[in-house]
Amino acid sequence: MKLNDIKKITCIGAGLIGSGWATSFLLNGYDVVLYDIKEELLELSKKRIINNLSIFIDKNIITRAESEEMIARAQYTTDLETAVRDAHFIQESGPENYGIKQSVLKDIEKFTDRSTVIASSTSGLLITEIAKYAEHPERCLGAHPYNPPHLIPLVEMSKGEKTSQEVVDLAYGFYKKIGKEPIVLQKEALGFIANRLQAVLYREIVDLVLRGVCSVEDADKACLFGPGLRYGIMGPNMIFHLGGGEQGIKGMMQNLAIPAFALWLPDVAKWEKIPEEWPDIAQKGVNEAMAKRDPYSGNTTEEIAKFRDDMLISLLKLHKKL
Numbered sequence: 326m327k328l329n330d331i332k333k334i335t336c337i338g339a340g341l342i343g344s345g346w347a348t349s350f351l352l353n354g355y356d357v358v359l360y361d362i363k364e365e366l367l368e369l370s371k372k373r374i375i376n377n378l379s380i381f382i383d384k385n386i387i388t389r390a391e392s393e394e395m396i397a398r399a400q401y402t403t404d405l406e407t408a409v410r411d412a413h414f415i416q417e418s419g420p421e422n423y424g425i426k427q428s429v430l431k432d433i434e435k436f437t438d439r440s441t442v443i444a445s446s447t448s449g450l451l452i453t454e455i456a457k458y459a460e461h462p463e464r465c466l467g468a469h470p471y472n473p474p475h476l477i478p479l480v481e482m483s484k485g486e487k488t489s490q491e492v493v494d495l496a497y498g499f500y501k502k503i504g505k506e507p508i509v510l511q512k513e514a515l516g517f518i519a520n521r522l523q524a525v526l527y528r529e530i531v532d533l534v535l536r537g538v539c540s541v542e543d544a545d546k547a548c549l550f551g552p553g554l555r556y557g558i559m560g561p562n563m564i565f566h567l568g569g570g571e572q573g574i575k576g577m578m579q580n581l582a583i584p585a586f587a588l589w590l591p592d593v594a595k596w597e598k599i600p601e602e603w604p605d606i607a608q609k610g611v612n613e614a615m616a617k618r619d620p621y622s623g624n625t626t627e628e629i630a631k632f633r634d635d636m637l638i639s640l641l642k643l644h645k646k647l
C-alpha cells in the first residue's frame with residue numbers, strides 16, 4: 326500500500342480518543358467509519374465529533390458548510406465486518422487492556438486485506454504483546470496520540486518485534502500528511518516517552534502535596550506559570566541549552582544541573598504506586614482550584630475544557646501547526 330492509496334479510515338472504539346482521531350481524519354479529507362460495541366456509544370461519538378468540529382468553526386479555521394460536509398463523510402456501525410472490510414488504515418482505540426486489544430485485532434484480521442495498516446492508540450502497552458496472536462503482526466504498530474487527538478500534534482509510534490519498516494514508514498508519512506508530529510521510538514518502551522515523563526512529574530506532584538510542601542492548586546501553578554509556559558514553546562533540552570548562555574546545554578549541565586540534581590534527586594519521590602488516599606485529595610484540591618479560577622479561564626469542567634482548546638489553537642497557530 327502507498328500513502329496515496331489510503332482513502333478510507335476506520336476507527337475501532339469510538340470513545341474519547343477514537344472520536345478525536347476521527348475528527349482529525351475528517352478534517353483532512355478522509356472517509357471515516359467509526360465502530361463501537363453499542364449504538365448509544367456511536368450516538369455519543371457523533372455528538373463529540375460535531376462538538377470537536379465546532380471549535381474549528383468558532384476559530385474560523387473551517388466554515389459551517391465544510392463542517393457539514395465532514396460530518397457527512399463519517400459513517401457509524403456496530404458491525405465489525407462493515408467497519409473494516411474496505412479500510413486502508415485502521416486506528417484502534419478500544420479499552421487499554423491486552424486481552425481486549427488482542428481479541429479485537431484477531432477479529433479485524435478476519436475481514437481485512439493483509440495490506441491494511443492497523444495502528445493502536447495504546448497509551449503504553451507493548452505492541453509486540455498486542456500483536457502476539459495476530460496472523461500478520463508485520464502490519465501492526467503502536468501510534469499513541471495525546472488528548473485531545475484532533476488538536477495535539479504528537480503521535481508516538483512504536484514498532485513491535487514483527488512490525489515491518491515499510492508499515493512504519495507508511496504510517497509515519499500518513500500522520501505527517503494529516504499535520505501530526507510523529508516520532509518513532511527506537512525501541513519499545515512501556516508508556517512510550519511522553520507518558521513516562523508525565524508519570525514521573527506527576528509522582529513528584531503527589532509526593533510534594535502529601536508531604537505538605539504545597540497545595541494541589543499551587544503544584545499546578547508551579548507547572549503552568551514556570552516550566553509549563555516554556556514547554557509550550559520548546560523541549561527541555563533546548564530550554565537548558567538557552568539556560569546555559571554562551572556555554573550552551575553542556576555548560577548548563579556541568580555548572581548547574583549536575584551538582585544541583587545530585588543534591589535534589591536523593592530527596593525526590595521513588596515510590597511506584599500512587600497512594601490510595603490520593604484520588605480523593607486530588608479531586609478536593611481540583612474542585613477548590615476550579616472555584617477560585619478567574620472566570621476568563623473557566624470554572625466548570627466544560628468551560629475549562631473550552632479554555633484549553635482555545636489556548637491550544639492559539640498556540641498551534643503560533644507554532645504554524647494550524
Ligand SMILES: NC(=O)c1ccc[n+]([C@@H]2O[C@H](COP(=O)([O-])OP(=O)(O)OC[C@H]3O[C@@H](n4cnc5c(N)ncnc54)[C@H](O)[C@@H]3O)[C@@H](O)[C@H]2O)c1
Nearest residue numbers: 338339340341342343366418419420421446447448470472
Ligand atoms: N484518554 C486519553 O487521554 C488517552 C490518550 C491517548 C491514548 N489513549 C488510549 O486510547 C484508547 C481508548 O481510550 P479512550 O480514553 O478513548 O477510552 P474510552 O473508554 O473513551 O473509549 C474506548 C471505547 O472502546 C469501546 N470498546 C469496548 N470494547 C470494545 C471492543 N471489543 N471493540 C471495540 N471497541 C470497544 C468502548 O465502548 C469505548 O467507546 C486506550 O487504549 C487508551 O489507553 C487514551
